Amino acid sequence: ANKTRHFKWEVEYMHFAPDCVEGVVMGINGQFPGPTIRARAGDTIHVELTNKLPTEGVVIHWHGIRQIGTPWADGTASISQCAINPGETFVYRFQVDKAGTYFYHGHYGMQRSAGLYGSLIVEVGEREKEPFQYDGEFNLLLSDWWHKSSHEQEVDLSSNPMRWIGEPQTLLINGRGQYNCSLAAHFSNSSGSQCKLRGSEQCAPKILHVLPNKTYRLRIASSTALASLNLAIGNHKMVVVEADGNYLEPFSVSNMDIYSGESYSVLFTTNQEPSKNYWISISVRGREPKTPQALTILNYIPTSASKLPNLPPPVAPLWDDYGSSRSFSSKILALKGSPKPPKKHDRRIILLNTQNLIDGYTKWAINNVSLVLPATPYLGSIRYGLNNAFDHKHPPENFRPDYDVSKPAPNQNSTYGSGVYMLNFNTTVDVILQNANALKANVSEIHPWHLHGHDFWVLGYGEGRFMEKDEMKFNMKNPPLRNTAVIFPYGWTALRFVADNPGVWAFHCHIEPHLHMGMGVVFAEGVHHVKKIPNEALGCGLTGKMLMNNVHN
Numbered sequence: 001a002n003k004t005r006h007f008k009w010e011v012e013y014m015h016f017a018p019d020c021v022e023g024v025v026m027g028i029n030g031q032f033p034g035p036t037i038r039a040r041a042g043d044t045i046h047v048e049l050t051n052k053l054p055t056e057g058v059v060i061h062w063h064g065i066r067q068i069g070t071p072w073a074d075g076t077a078s079i080s081q082c083a084i085n086p087g088e089t090f091v092y093r094f095q096v097d098k099a100g101t102y103f104y105h106g107h108y109g110m111q112r113s114a115g116l117y118g119s120l121i122v123e124v125g126e127r128e129k130e131p132f133q134y135d136g137e138f139n140l141l142l143s144d145w146w147h148k149s150s151h152e153q154e155v156d157l158s159s160n161p162m163r164w165i166g167e168p169q170t171l172l173i174n175g176r177g178q179y180n181c182s183l184a185a186h187f188s189n190s191s192g193s194q195c196k197l198r199g200s201e202q203c204a205p206k207i208l209h210v211l212p213n214k215t216y217r218l219r220i221a222s223s224t225a226l227a228s229l230n231l232a233i234g235n236h237k238m239v240v241v242e243a244d245g246n247y248l249e250p251f252s253v254s255n256m257d258i259y260s261g262e263s264y265s266v267l268f269t270t271n272q273e274p275s276k277n278y279w280i281s282i283s284v285r286g287r288e289p290k291t292p293q294a295l296t297i298l299n300y301i302p303t304s305a306s307k308l309p310n311l312p313p314p315v316a317p318l319w320d321d322y323g324s325s326r327s328f329s330s331k332i333l334a335l336k337g338s339p340k341p342p343k344k345h346d347r348r349i350i351l352l353n354t355q356n357l358i359d360g361y362t363k364w365a366i367n368n369v370s371l372v373l374p375a376t377p378y379l380g381s382i383r384y385g386l387n388n389a390f391d392h393k394h395p396p397e398n399f400r401p402d403y404d405v406s407k408p409a410p411n412q413n414s415t416y417g418s419g420v421y422m423l424n425f426n427t428t429v430d431v432i433l434q435n436a437n438a439l440k441a442n443v444s445e446i447h448p449w450h451l452h453g454h455d456f457w458v459l460g461y462g463e464g465r466f467m468e469k470d471e472m473k474f475n476m477k478n479p480p481l482r483n484t485a486v487i488f489p490y491g492w493t494a495l496r497f498v499a500d501n502p503g504v505w506a507f508h509c510h511i512e513p514h515l516h517m518g519m520g521v522v523f524a525e526g527v528h529h530v531k532k533i534p535n536e537a538l539g540c541g542l543t544g545k546m547l548m549n550n551v552h553n
């Protein structure tokens with residue numbers, strides 16, 4: 001039988017030392033990361049969220065949950081709801097319809113960077129079975145951490161000239177990392193010192209205790225604000241079986257890339273020498289690494305957990321070895337029997353990603369429009385026909401045919417916009433994400449794009465500018481279903497989804513500072529089918545005024 005799982009949460013700032021340096025984190029019920037939600041497919045999650053932040057609003061997005069029939073519970077400020085004010089309580093009530101590894105996080109300003117995140121794990125329904133077997137499981141929620149507050153980061157990003165937030169000080173595994181020391185200092189020839197941890201500190205790594213000759217499931221999700229990651233387990237192969245809540249055709253790797261917004265399950269077998277322990281390492285990929293590897297230990301019971309591995313930690317592929325990144329991505333294919341994409345698209349939207357300047361402010365723009373979120377959340381304004389709530393100019397479907405994606409833009413200026421891509425209900429939409437050169441010559445960055453309210457099929461990746469003939473190479477046989485997909489430097493990525501979920505949905509770069517600088521678009525479909533939106537989601541902007549007028553009339 002399906003259950004409703006009740007949670008009462010309070011979001012508040014608290015002192016914490018995620019990387020052994022005390023700072024302030026945004027925690028939930030005194031915990032950082034927030035509490036793990038565990039449920040079964042078909043269950044209803046009921047979170048009564050009270051904002052205990054003294055002076056700022058908050059929302060929580062349930063990343064990977066499609067919110068079918070509950071678009072107001074998607075937790076995106078200015079899109080699905082008004083931010084919850086200090087002292088107020090908002091109820092998130094939604095169904096988790098599909099088993100998988102998910103997480104939740106703040107979706108307002110830079111609150112994810114402030115530490116507002118946690119795991120959401122959906123097990124298969126009572127009478128269902130996973131298509132693989134294992135003896136035990138662990139959960140790794142990965143994130144990155146700065147010593148500057150998220151408020152200072154926001155001011156820095158919004159300044160003229162922009163001050164970039166820089167690379168994170170520390171990578172965190174389950175909210176724990178070590179700043180300025182390494183568990184494996186004895187293997188490095190740099191001056192790094194050996195961490196002195198007794199195990200009771202907030203930053204002490206969570207060790208994975210395993211029995212020999214068993215198979216374990218590792219659930220992994222990346223909530224990083226910026227970093228692209230690579231995970232490896234010393235001496236152990238991993239079999240990748242799930243991505244973003246969808247089963248994959250299993251494949252074996254010795255290390256794997258994980259971009260912000262992605263989740264995976266891998267299986268590994270404890271078939272190594274049991275008198276030793278092994279490293280689990282998280283390293284930076286895709287940006288010049290200035291952040292040391294994060295480490296924890298795979299401990300073979302009954303070997304002492306404090307015995308450090310006698311080999312150096314795994315070495316990740318070089319940060320700019322995109323060949324290795326592409327090769328990993330190309331192995332991700334849907335498990336046989338998974339839903340297949342419709343053969344034809346009804347509409348194809350091509351989205352050029354550029355870094356721009358608007359009056360000297362550094363921004364990211366999509367087809368030359370940098371997203372600014374309106375004061376009235378779109379879901380309410382579209383549902384109730386409040387036409388002045390956002391730009392009614394349709395955002396562009398494409399970009400200039402003579403644009404050279406391999407060079408800095410000849411005209412680096414762009415415009416602000418809050419327009420919406422209105423999708424016809426139940427139609428098939430292709431999105432081609434087109435990467436380009438950033439402001440500086442010879443720079444093009446990785447961007448993991450995340451879609452709310454849907455999974456999409458990843459039909460293919462290519463280099464250079466997308467051409468109509470590239471669709472001949474789309475994988476129509478077993479493309480993976482996902483909610484996040486990366487664009488590689490100077491490349492394109494082709495996605496297909498069916499606009500079958502009434503609501504308004506963000507589609508954006510999951511690098512939090514990039515979204516903050518405008519790197520996203522908004523899709524809306526079937527909004528007239530949306531049932532009564534709770535008033536608590538509407539109490540701001542023009543919908544707030546509408547509610548007040550209704551009371552008075």
Ligand SMILES: O=C1O[C@H]([C@@H](O)CO)C(O)=C1O
Binds near residue numbers: 164438445514
């Ligand atoms: O948005 C960004 O800005 C910086 C750099 O381009 C300018 O400082 C960077 O690395 C980003 O990803």
